[in-house]
Amino acid sequence: MTLDQKYSVTIDRLNKYKKTTYLPKVVLSENTFSNNSKFGGFPYLRSEKDWETCPTCNKQMELFLQLNTNEIPEIEFKKDCVVQIFYCREDFESLSRLIETEGESKKTTCEIINPIQEKQILEWEKCIDYPHHEEHWNLDKEIDIEDEVDWLMQERSEGLCIRKDKLFGWPYWEQDERYPKNENTGENMELLFQFVSNDNLPYSFGDDGIIQLFINKEMEFTTAFNCS
Ligand SMILES: [Zn+2]
Secondary structure: OOHHHHHHHHHHHHHOOOEEEEEEEEEEOOOOEOOOOEEOOEOOOOOOOOOOEOOOOOOEOEEEEEEEHHHOOOOOOOOOEEEEEEEEOOOOEEEEEEEEOOOOOOOOOOOOOOOOOOEEEEEEEEEEEOOOHHHHHHHOOOOOOOHHHHHHHHHHOOOOOOOOOEEOOOOOOOOOOOOOEOOOOOOEOEEEEEEEOOOOOOOOOOOOOEEEEEEOOOOOEEEEEEOO
16 A cells, blocks of 8 residues: 555544534633633622632632533533633642523622633634544554554644644543543543643643543533643
């Protein structure tokens, strides 16, 4: 087989596993208590005491991400809710929740010094995502990518797992594949959102790591840290 033929065979095989992922398009905005989809800023609050606090230091946790479920493309999520991910930089604690929104957000005092400035997510750019090479073997033993094919894939940016902030798609693994499991069924949980250090959030997770939020069918969340 020529290199071009090997390349086509590889891409055809990988195409069986492609998924749609969505990259956020953002604009810097003022910190507001609102139900918008956003990075940073202030969370939607059901009451003045609704801001999550860190289980270790008891201080308000920073809002890293809020997703308005009415704005999540192509998924049967309960409507009129927000998914919120909070984080404490001092203790590396994270907390995720799905809450219903009813009317305007309540307001309270932000006690965080220099909170991350809000970036509103205006739209989602639809992209094609491929499984990371760490999970090729588990998915399909026939996927065996030779170095020269791999090099072409990198050059053409084709058939690769996207290493950016993204909604859905395939998790990018810095080391081995490590899906959290659904405790009831033993199935792999699905990627809901992936944060890459210093993409939309001005923050490095460990040494340029990745944080992934996984979800199961019961709408339970798990956060996983992924670092090289
Ligand atoms: Zn803390």
